[in-house]
Amino acid sequence: MVLRRKLAIVDLSKEKVTVQDVPNSLRKALFGGRGMNVYYLYKMLGDNVDPLSPDNILIFGTGLMTGTLAPCSGRFNTTSKSPESGFLADTNCGGYFAPELKYAGFERLIIKGKAKKPVILHVTDNNIEIKDAKDYWGQTTNEAQKRIRQDLGPVEMVLCGPAGENLVRFACVRTGVKNAGGRTGLGCVMGSKNLKAVAAYGTQGLQVAHPDRMIQKVEELKNYLMSSKITPILGSVGTLLLYEVSNAFGGIRTKNSTLNAWRDDHNAAFAEPFIEKMIACQACPVHCRHRNVFGGEGPEYTTLVLLGANIGMEKYEEIIKLGNLVNDLGLDVSSTGTYLAWAIDLYQQGKLDKKLTDGEELRWGDYEQAVRIINKIARREGFGNILAEGNRAAAKLGDPNKDYLIAVKDIPQSDPHDVRYMKAFALGIATASRGADHLRSRPTLEIFFKLPLEVKERIYGKGVTADPTSYDGKALVVTWSERIFATIDCLEMCKFICHGFNSPHFVDYSWMKELVYCVTGWEMSEAEVSEVGRRTVDLERLFNFKQGMTEAHDTLPRRYFDDPSPLRAARGHHIDRQKFAKMKAEFYALHGWTEDGRVPEERRMELEAIQ
Numbered sequence: 001m002v003l004r005r006k007l008a009i010v011d012l013s014k015e016k017v018t019v020q021d022v023p024n025s026l027r028k029a030l031f032g033g034r035g036m037n038v039y040y041l042y043k044m045l046g047d048n049v050d051p052l053s054p055d056n057i058l059i060f061g062t063g064l065m066t067g068t069l070a071p072c073s074g075r076f077n078t079t080s081k082s083p084e085s086g087f088l089a090d091t092n093c094g095g096y097f098a099p100e101l102k103y104a105g106f107e108r109l110i111i112k113g114k115a116k117k118p119v120i121l122h123v124t125d126n127n128i129e130i131k132d133a134k135d136y137w138g139q140t141t142n143e144a145q146k147r148i149r150q151d152l153g154p155v156e157m158v159l160c161g162p163a164g165e166n167l168v169r170f171a172c173v174r175t176g177v178k179n180a181g182g183r184t185g186l187g188c189v190m191g192s193k194n195l196k197a198v199a200a201y202g203t204q205g206l207q208v209a210h211p212d213r214m215i216q217k218v219e220e221l222k223n224y225l226m227s228s229k230i231t232p233i234l235g236s237v238g239t240l241l242l243y244e245v246s247n248a249f250g251g252i253r254t255k256n257s258t259l260n261a262w263r264d265d266h267n268a269a270f271a272e273p274f275i276e277k278m279i280a281c282q283a284c285p286v287h288c289r290h291r292n293v294f295g296g297e298g299p300e301y302t303t304l305v306l307l308g309a310n311i312g313m314e315k316y317e318e319i320i321k322l323g324n325l326v327n328d329l330g331l332d333v334s335s336t337g338t339y340l341a342w343a344i345d346l347y348q349q350g351k352l353d354k355k356l357t358d359g360e361e362l363r364w365g366d367y368e369q370a371v372r373i374i375n376k377i378a379r380r381e382g383f384g385n386i387l388a389e390g391n392r393a394a395a396k397l398g399d400p401n402k403d404y405l406i407a408v409k410d411i412p413q414s415d416p417h418d419v420r421y422m423k424a425f426a427l428g429i430a431t432a433s434r435g436a437d438h439l440r441s442r443p444t445l446e447i448f449f450k451l452p453l454e455v456k457e458r459i460y461g462k463g464v465t466a467d468p469t470s471y472d473g474k475a476l477v478v479t480w481s482e483r484i485f486a487t488i489d490c491l492e493m494c495k496f497i498c499h500g501f502n503s504p505h506f507v508d509y510s511w512m513k514e515l516v517y518c519v520t521g522w523e524m525s526e527a528e529v530s531e532v533g534r535r536t537v538d539l540e541r542l543f544n545f546k547q548g549m550t551e552a553h554d555t556l557p558r559r560y561f562d563d564p565s566p567l568r569a570a571r572g573h574h575i576d577r578q579k580f581a582k583m584k585a586e587f588y589a590l591h592g593w594t595e596d597g598r599v600p601e602e603r604r605m606e607l608e609a610i611q
């Protein structure tokens with residue numbers, strides 16, 4: 001039964017595993033996934049904890065839908081305090097690991113302490129064993145997965161690579177060849193705990209409350225998803241579909257945002273010779289992931305731009321290979337591409353001395369040099385050891401105020417969009433709970449010029465202009481998007497099929513309500529389902545403010561304010577500080593936060609009373 005899966009608390013210092021029941025009242029308030037992870041983090045993490053100390057906690061959490069037949073539901077969130085920012089670390093990831101965790105009887109693992117030597121957790125039916133990882137430590141993510149499967153059989157796993165072991169602050173957690181919990185340095189937290197991997201295999205069925213209705217509704221939903229115009233495109237070219245349209249108006253981060261457009265031929269069609277096939281995460285009819293001919297996966301749109309245009313790479317083949325390398329070493333693509341571009345830009349400006357770069361003259365578009373530096377980052381060698389500190393390298397790199405780093409809250413921007421043209425997007429990355437992040441809100445639907453105003457009224461409760469450069473009404477779009485994406489993250493279904501993510505169709509609150517009923521038997525209104533997302537966003541805000549965040553952290557990279565975009569339709573556009581401040585104030589008001597961006601006391605008490 002879905003509602004009987006357990007919480008396991010693993011204390012690596014004491015080599016002790018404690019298994020607990022989970023109250024349904026808590027599940028009903030937060031659905032699991034991202035929401036319950038931040039709930040436990042907020043409740044359990046002490047004050048002033050160093051993210052790399054044994055006192056930090058690391059949470060792997062599934063959602064109500066994980067492992068069921070619900071489309072695109074093979075997902076989980078990983079959550080902790082970030083060694084990159086000192087605020088919330090949280091990622092959402094697909095693949096096949098999360099369902100196995102659930103089939104083994106667990107919905108969530110909370111890892112405390114630090115193992116004396118490298119270990120892996122081996123999760124089987126109702127059992128968790130702490131095992132020696134000396135044979136896997138030092139191996140890349142692909143090598144280690146092969147070896148672990150040779151030793152343990154058909155397990156699915158989440159693990160860190162050499163970057164995590166070496167405490168690179170932007171190391172990611174990985175499952176499979178490329179699926180990553182990429183942002184905020186969670187691989188680094190794994191490394192700090194001497195935890196190489198969590199490997200799971202379970203044989204227990206996952207009974208739902210209304211199986212016949214579930215089968216019927218899932219069939220209906222799949223047909224509905226597949227009838228959308230965007231699904232077949234996503235299934236044939238993946239996220240690369242976004243490059244052409246963004247590049248056309250000048251929305252591509254290029255050479256550390258000194259430019260805003262790159263090669264027109266870097267569109268999806270150009271990738272075709274390098275793509276072997278499209279593959280999918282568990283229970284996903286969309287299959288948006290590429291398996292490439294060089295043995296890896298991708299490129300995603302993010303890889304194409306952040307390891308391409310952003311560091312001046314011309315050749316598609318080399319971009320794909322860089323993506324494979326970064327993935328295999330367990331580094332985050334977005335942060336790696338952003339920090340590399342930052343360093344090259346600073347070098348070109350004469351702020352960075354050759355003595356620091358191991359004698360390298362940092363250049364745009366030098367593939368061999370990028371390979372050398374990426375390998376050095378993962379192993380913390382020479383100049384790589386400096387870049388491995390991420391934003392903390394600012395003073396050494398000659399940019400003490402981080403004026404040229406494209407980051408918010410010390411987390412590099414996750415996605416390829418140059419946001420100077422798109423004001424809603426700018427607000428979204430400025431206010432996201434885990435730094436400059438597009439996956440918390442990705443507010444682009446309102447600019448679909450073909451979307452009738454009445455449809456937007458139905459979605460947002462109010463008509464919003466399609467003009468991407470307008471600041472009007474954009475706070476409403478960001479708030480609405482944040483809430484629905486948080487809700488689907490709690491259920492652990494993929495955002496690519498969420499209402500509002502590239503499409504006015506897909507899974508809305510009414511579908512969510514239906515699926516929750518099928519799985520749990522709970523009859524909830526759409527407003528109650530939406531409240532789950534709102535609680536999650538508020539809990540993340542409470543956590544961040546407890547860690548020292550203030551309203552001043554909800555801002556943008558200096559370059560987006562002060563340096564207008566130089567190219568194409570976006571030419572001359574930048575973010576106006578006063579208009580941005582007004583938009584931010586509207587955003588706080590829509591969330592019900594105070595003028596300085598705080599969750600009000602009454603709401604805090606209400607959220608802290610959840611159990």
Ligand code: SF4
Nearest residue numbers: 072280281284288494
């Ligand atoms: S749409 Fe893509 S990322 Fe989402 S579950 Fe399917 S294959 Fe995975």
